[in-house]
Amino acid sequence: MNTKTTVISRQSLEEQFSYCDRIAALWAGAGRTPKAYVETYGCQQNEADSEKLRGFLAQCGYAMSTEAEGADVVIFNTCAIREHAEQRVFGNLGALTHTKRRHPEQKIFLCGCMAGEPSVQERIKKSYPHVNGVFSTHHLWQFPQLLWNVLQDNKRLFYTEDEPGSIAEGIPQVRDSGLKAWVSIMYGCNNFCTYCIVPYVRGRERSRKPEDILAECRSLIESGVKDITLLGQNVNSYGKDLDCGVDFADLLARIAQLPGDFLVRFMTSHPRDASEKLFDTMAAYPRIAKQLHLPFQSGSSRVLKAMNRHYDRETYLNKVAYAKKVMPDLVLTSDVIVGFPGETAEEFEETISLIQTVHYDSLFTFIFSPRPGTPAAKMEDTTPREEKNARFDRLCAVQNAISEEIHALYIGKTLRCLVDGQDKDMLTARTEGGRLVRFAGDASLIGSFQMLTITGATTWSLTGTLD
Numbered sequence: 307m308n309t310k311t312t313v314i315s316r317q318s319l320e321e322q323f324s325y326c327d328r329i330a331a332l333w334a335g336a337g338r339t340p341k342a343y344v345e346t347y348g349c350q351q352n353e354a355d356s357e358k359l360r361g362f363l364a365q366c367g368y369a370m371s372t373e374a375e376g377a378d379v380v381i382f383n384t385c386a387i388r389e390h391a392e393q394r395v396f397g398n399l400g401a402l403t404h405t406k407r408r409h410p411e412q413k414i415f416l417c418g419c420m421a422g423e424p425s426v427q428e429r430i431k432k433s434y435p436h437v438n439g440v441f442s443t444h445h446l447w448q449f450p451q452l453l454w455n456v457l458q459d460n461k462r463l464f465y466t467e468d469e470p471g472s473i474a475e476g477i478p479q480v481r482d483s484g485l486k487a488w489v490s491i492m493y494g495c496n497n498f499c500t501y502c503i504v505p506y507v508r509g510r511e512r513s514r515k516p517e518d519i520l521a522e523c524r525s526l527i528e529s530g531v532k533d534i535t536l537l538g539q540n541v542n543s544y545g546k547d548l549d550c551g552v553d554f555a556d557l558l559a560r561i562a563q564l565p566g567d568f569l570v571r572f573m574t575s576h577p578r579d580a581s582e583k584l585f586d587t588m589a590a591y592p593r594i595a596k597q598l599h600l601p602f603q604s605g606s607s608r609v610l611k612a613m614n615r616h617y618d619r620e621t622y623l624n625k626v627a628y629a630k631k632v633m634p635d636l637v638l639t640s641d642v643i644v645g646f647p648g649e650t651a652e653e654f655e656e657t658i659s660l661i662q663t664v665h666y667d668s669l670f671t672f673i674f675s676p677r678p679g680t681p682a683a684k685m686e687d688t689t690p691r692e693e694k695n696a697r698f699d700r701l702c703a704v705q706n707a708i709s710e711e712i713h714a715l716y717i718g719k720t721l722r723c724l725v726d727g728q729d730k731d732m733l734t735a736r737t738e739g740g741r742l743v744r745f746a747g748d749a750s751l752i753g754s755f756q757m758l759t760i761t762g763a764t765t766w767s768l769t770g771t772l773d
């Protein structure tokens with residue numbers, strides 16, 4: 307794989323905008339507003355990429371649709387992390403034969419992490435002839451050109467060459483919310499955890515320049531955004547490729563000093579690179595949310611080594627202890643994989659004991675899913691599925707009890723929360739740590755920070771009253 311980062315020039319991007327203009331003119335000539343539907347699978351990085359696709363589509367004259375039926379363009383922005391997610395995409399892609407039969411001019415595209423897998427590209431070529439185009443994450447910035455070519459020739463196109471990782475500044479975005487925003491600060495990953503496909507499909511780490519990120523955050527805050535999440539597969543290694551003397555903690559501190567009433571948070575942190583400097587920075591600035599997603603994946607040092615995680619149980623626990631010391635109200639979440647190849651019953655018990663020691667607010671729990679092309683997919687895996695399911699259920703039960711216990715401790719506290727929506731006759735809000743609070747109030751409060759006193763708690767959410 308070519309590992310050199312390419313910064314997409316303004317001129318190259320202008321060329322893409324000229325394709326947008328041509329597509330818009332095409333539809334203006336047809337005398338109707340075309341519709342586009344973008345379906346997003348997987349992580350926040352994909353959500354952020356879909357906002358860019360919608361930005362391009364809007365510039366091409368498309369109105370967004372909430373369903374594939376009747377849409378002129380359908381894009382599936384996919385995730386390759388688990389086999390189950392891939393099967394769901396193939397199932398939903400198959401179902402599009404019906405929408406296309408009713409609307410033969412419909413153009414269907416597949417992008418995201420799955421599009422970077424050669425096996426997926428082959429399967430689409432052979433078995434999904436109704437799909438018009440496939441483009442990997444490296445080619446997202448060329449989507450207008452791809453769409454134009456497909457509209458012109460109706461030929462199937464695959465923009466999937468193994469390009470060097472790129473950074474394109476200035477792609478328009480149609481954001482899902484005016485209140486919360488994702489900001490990608492870097493792309494790709496260098497870690498090669500043995501179970502993970504991401505480095506193969508998203509390329510090597512490349513960081514955006516600090517000044518570009520600050521300008522984007524400033525403009526978001528000025529437009530009324532109150533909650534910014536900085537995104538990267540491993541935000542803690544931000545800046546290592548730039549050589550500009552700004553690391554992730556420095557970047558966070560600069561954003562936290564921008565004028566305005568907002569919170570900034572981030573994901574995902576790799577424990578190897580999570581430093582005391584980062585935790586001290588989080589503690590020092592009120593605008594940095596005291597929320598940390600720090601995936602541990604396993605409580606066993608042997609399994610962590612087999613996963614190529616570059617930290618052991620003790621190092622992880624020491625980092626968490628430091629973070630909690632400097633941020634006593636820290637909301638801590640994590641990812642864990644159950645049933646990694648070779649995980650013994652004793653090693654699973656180490657995972658349970660780590661969860662009980664750390665006391666996470668919540669966990670994202672997964673049963674190991676072998677991804678073709680990764681080292682872990684070739685490892686011997688003798689644990690029966692039933693045993694993995696039983697471990698998974700036990701782990702969830704342990705975590706649910708902890709989440710319930712932690713939530714109960716919120717009762718009686720008064721917290722500053724961002725009111726972000728409405729659910730039936732209640733308003734919804736988020737605590738600084740991202741916990742969901744339901745309360746009675748006027749819809750005019752949506753978009754503001756309010757002090758809420760917590761009056762009730764379940765495993766998953768809190769209820770409160772306006773202070």
Ligand code: SF4
Pocket residue numbers: 495496497498499502503504505539540576
């Ligand atoms: S840090 Fe590991 S799990 Fe996360 S994206 Fe990189 S390789 Fe995958």
